[in-house]
Amino acid sequence: MWGSLWPLLLGFLMAGAAPGPSLRRPSRELDATPRMTIPFEELSGVRHFQAQAQNYSTLLLEEASARLLVGARGALFSLSARDIGDGAHKEIQWEASLETRRKCHQKGKNNQTECFNHVRFLQRLNATHLYACGTHAFQPLCAAIDAESFTMPSSFEEGKERCPYDPTRGFTGLVIDGGLYTATRYEFRSIPDIRRSRHPHSLRTEEAPVHWLNDAEFVFSVLVRESEASAVGDDDKVYFFFTERAAAEEGSSSFNPSRSSHRVARVARVCKGDLGGKKILQKKWTSFLKARLLCHIPQYETLRGVCSLDADLSARTHFYAAFTLTTQWKTLEASAICRYDLAEVQAVFSGPYMEYQDGTRRWGRYEGGVPEPRPGSDLPSLVLDFVKLHPLMARPVVPSRGRPLLLKRHVHYTHLAGIPVSTPAGPTYDLLFLATADGWIHKAVVLASGMHIIEETQVFRQPQSVENLVISLRQHSLYVGAPSGVIQLPLSTCWRYRSCYDCILARDPYCGWDPSNLSCVAATTIANRTSLIQDIERGNRGCEGSRDPGPPPPPLKTRSVLRGDDVLLPCDQPSNLARALWLLNGSKSLSDGQDGYRVGVDGLLVTDTQPEHSGSYSCFAEENGLRTLLASYSLTVRPATPAPAPQAPATNEARLAPDVRLLYVLAIAALGGLCLLLAFSLLYVACLRGGGRGRRRKYSLGRASRAGGSAVQLQTVSGQCPGEEDEGEDGEGAEGLEGSRLQIIKKNHRPRCPRLS
Template sequence: MENPSLLSLTVALLGFLSPCLTKLTPRVSFPMGTPGRLLTRFSSHDVGNTTTLLLSEDGDMLYVGARDAVLALDVSYKDAIILRSKLDWSPSEKDIEQCSMKGKKMIDCSNFIRVLQFLNTTHIYACGTFAFSPRCTYINSETLTMRLKADEGRGRCPYDPYQRNTAIIVDGELYTGTVADYRGNRPVISRHLSEGRRVDLKLDDTLGWLEDPTFIRSSFIPDEEKIYFFFSEVGREYDFIDKFIVSRVSQICMSDVGGQRTLQRRWTTFAKAQLLCQADNELPYNVIQDIDTLPPAEGAPADDTLFYGIFTSQWSVNSGRSAVCSFRLTDIKSVFSGNYKVLNRDTLQWSTRVQEKVTNPGECGLHNASDNALRFVKENFLADDSVRPVGRSLTMLSAEHNYSHLTVQRVLAANNRDYTVLFLLTESGYLHKAVLLQSGAHIIEEVQVFEQPQPVKSLKLSIPKGMIYVGTSEGVVSVPTANCSFYWTCPQCVLARDPFCGWDPASRACVEASNTHAGLCQDIDRGNVEEACNTVSFTHRARFGPNKLPAGELVSVSLNEVVQLQCPAASQLSQQLWERPNSRLSSDLYLHLEDGSLSFVASPATLGYYLCLSTENGYQQTMAIFHVKQKSSTMTQIPTRYTWPEAHHIPTTNSVARPWPGLHTSLGTWPKTTETRLGETEATLSNRDTQVTTRQRGRNVTLWTEESGQKEAEFRDGEPLLSARARCYLKELVVVSVLLVLCLSLLITMFLYVIRQRCRSRTAPQAVTPTRESDRRTPVEQEALKGNRFLSKRNEQASGLVCNGALTGSNGHLPNTPI
């Protein structure tokens, strides 16, 4: 056994070797209730845990396994989900009481439907936990009625509603992966409902073929006549660490009927191998969360079947990350046809010693093999090699989103190329639509489908209806796979890089790509607007984007007021830029905020027009236009000429030759003339081909621009529009400097004067205080002094002389000083 500390050091080193992750940001986000992405919901106060979904072949009916009920939902309408019928199937009070006595919660003692499969064209086979005592039954798919007596469901359905399981019916036989006991200690992969000479099969419990597995999904490959099971379990072959989780793929043959003497009623074709979702120099993402099968393209061999899975890691280094890996069927078959590990029954240790290969484990037809061959299969069922992902690399890696479920679809784009689109469900309640490109994964959009994180969810894709159904504890949500009408212009339709959507020049709309639409503008790989939309005129748009944001909005402000101009983002991948005619936005005057808005203090230098541009993938478009004007009661008309700078456009776009992009993506010109008369609250700017209407802030403003090719424009307003060139403050600087010098000189002079007065007061004769002097004078002298003081007061009232802030005597000398 290897040293655990050495493993920890290896984990840490591999973590540092991991390359920097590329942030995967959805281009457009639709929170719950957003008008741009309308969803259809079904919920009922008496229905919960609608997490098991079964879709009819034509896609018109969705059967839902819920808590204590089976529902039949009509989903034939695009904008409605209608409850057609409901079958109540709940345990009796006695069953619930027995479940509660075993220490289970009352809420968990309900009947959670966990198996829902079509048995034939008329019946559905359903199994539920039934108060920790699984039951199964047959349900008529037309009337949604069940037969009176239910069958024992052990080995077909889990006891615990929180345990994951998988089930699939092929040719009337049920293949399941679940646990076969109350405590969940007996995992089994088994076959049920066998008839005739075929018998039900399961794994040998004593062989340790499964080690505490978590079943994820099963898939049937018709050309191989095999069932593949995907799950995660403890990897006993790694004995250097306790409970090291590995992801597995196992196979069994449909023709298997068990051995004649050895492995009677047991699988003879069971084999398993490790799924290794790992990039070079990185730790593996070893815990599988979900997997879906992508059939091969039309005309391609079955070996091109792909399995897309979501994987997480048990290592803290990769905590919070989700990886998507794809595995090819031909690689899985190659691993199963290779060497196998040997299990020592005495020490329960695996080894890879070279031995004579009696037979190939996993090969179909071994039920007729000899006992010696079956004993070899019985002890050699773990493939020595691991199944590597396609391209030996990760298909997608996200550090921001924790994915739990996925479904995959192949889409034929307008260029007759197939693109793989993944629909990924996050734990936080968002559904991501991502297209796989050579440059990496591109998340087209995210849609919030439920509010609170939930442990049990499911996805069901209906390709004929173009819908994805999400089953949650809150209800069922239908999400259209395409949302083309959200994109109002050709550039937005192309920048979305959605294989489902393309711009139709004839109808001037973004439509779903299909065989009926030819000549659609689309560029999935690069998203190049200039090349894809070269046949589309940008000179007119009747609507300004999906949110109908105003353009040319008049903003009336007062001087020294803080102004903040909001600019809507074209997408979460775009960058917002602010510009002014004939001016550069200095960082000393302007503050660019994180949300793309512009903040500044209103001053004569900051009044005028502001243009917000959005740049994405080399394409630039106008998002907002503001006219910041000082509030004034009287206005004069002073014409001012502006020239828009030539070098502010990105040279790779169609807007290079256009100095003023118009509404949304139109390429018009800067309005030539603006006139505002005294007392008007609305100004209309018009010329031969241009009309601009502005209103006070808070009202809708429209802008039509149909003239192009102008490089210069004139503005005339009710007040002078200051030139955006930098003002010269030399005169102001000189005046301020002179005033500062004068103030300093005055302060110094006063300081010297105070010091001089203090020096004089020290050398001057001291005056006697009146109190003490009055005590030494005779009564005659005191009466004389009183008379002098009376005369002094009268003189002061008459003359009111004040010198240096002190009153003077009648002779002009300071009081109390000798004459």
């Protein structure tokens, strides 16, 4: 259903968009498909770390010492960045006490998830110590940790001004020149705030008469060194990215700005050298400004993740941000990726401003003069009054190129990390790693035409949300933090590509085809990088003059099928972007639904085969203008076997099976033999009766014993006893044999009869 609604929905979204550059490309062209899919079972070169703790969400990489520091629930870990699973890690147990957990539970918090010490902040404090903060069962604590020994101090610092009390609240923080810059909701009843602590001049945002922040959820922060080589002596800036409840300046939108559920993405900045006001805005920022962050379509307003590239060089600094779709249809899931250049952000912060108008209780564009000097320096009261009432900029920050780089359906991006990669040919490409809510990593390269997703990797067997991403250039690794543990992945797996064309089709800036050893290698592992073959932008040129013979031709397979039957010719495509091309007898192209052919992702199905379906079939993978032979078949359609001619009904005897007839013959023969035996027996008895008349029916069965023992006789014993009526002397009356019985008796023995009374 959503497939049919998607074009209509996107049309509606674009129709209701805020004023800005038009979307030049159809949305379907921005929905990139990952070229390769790597399931969990096919992972290679992956290392794991998992201990008794849970929620490994805070990561700090220290390249110089090759250590990866991890903050989890109730513990901190120091891992080897070279191999996080080598078993030589250090651990600090940092649990909340039973009494603290009991109080947390009494406040109505969940003692299965919330009433623990979730480490939310972990940064380098100075040359000798790290600084960590945890929620500590809704009573936040912080500690300075000895970095060398990786041990806790004997005492802790109050964390209510530095760390969120709630483990689920959005939070971001930095240590800059010893000062702590954090943004979150610090206490149960407090409003979200950007604060500076552990500094001679502690500052925070203003609350009255205008709230500078409105139920904000913070995502990311970064220091940009703008003062270096600045012609006007500009100060270094700290940028904060977040989502907050919308103000009324969105009145021109098709959406109702008064709805409390309407949220917008923002970017705010403060000056590192801000000292606060003397009478007005005491201990408050005097340099705070914020602007709306558009990803062109207003519904993509929920900011999920941000990463910065080249932050040390302000002239080239840019940001990538991941948004998720915000609609009333909760089953529709989609994400967008937009890029923002620092120069555009700086231009927006230069003016004009918005002003809250008491009469209409709305924000409107400020048309008056702006006092000098500008916010951020030692300011007079007139300027401070202006700063206090004008924190919001009139213009939004729009993405570079005026459109999203990617609109991805059915995906919920949670975090992203990026790094610039220089190629042997000279150009530098931004390589992004996008984490999803179900435990996949999308590796993508930013091209002039948009984003190309090189591969998608399932990094966890069971679906779980990725909580953090960190890139190490020295270790050529990506570290993934999640609820169940930490994963270390290589930044590239060039060995997966077996031919020159397969290597360049991947368009991975880390991978190139080495013509000297006919293999796809990581550009960082070879000295003569200029000899590598790459085509990142187009992904199909460069292999024409190479000595790579390509993959060997597939063996010819034969198939034979009866006429009228169906047959499947398998052909698996190596790439999600490849199109299956089938040729019959080397020339006829087959299309889905044509003459009984069904072309699917698993092969070619030939239905109701006929003689004309016989022939040679070739399956090709056609991708980006290149064609590769994958399978060859020789199909023969045989005539169906004719049915037997009808015959006259057979008699019962003819229809009997041979084995049944044999059984009948044997039964009849046995009965015949039994009858013959009975006849001879009766004849024999009759002869004996005729020759022994007058001997009272005594028949000798054998001779008497030599010892004079009694002989055994076979007598016909009458059924009558003496005194009963005898119809004849010889017993040949009407009774005959029917009234007699045979029994064996001793010689001279008479049958005993009952005594008559």
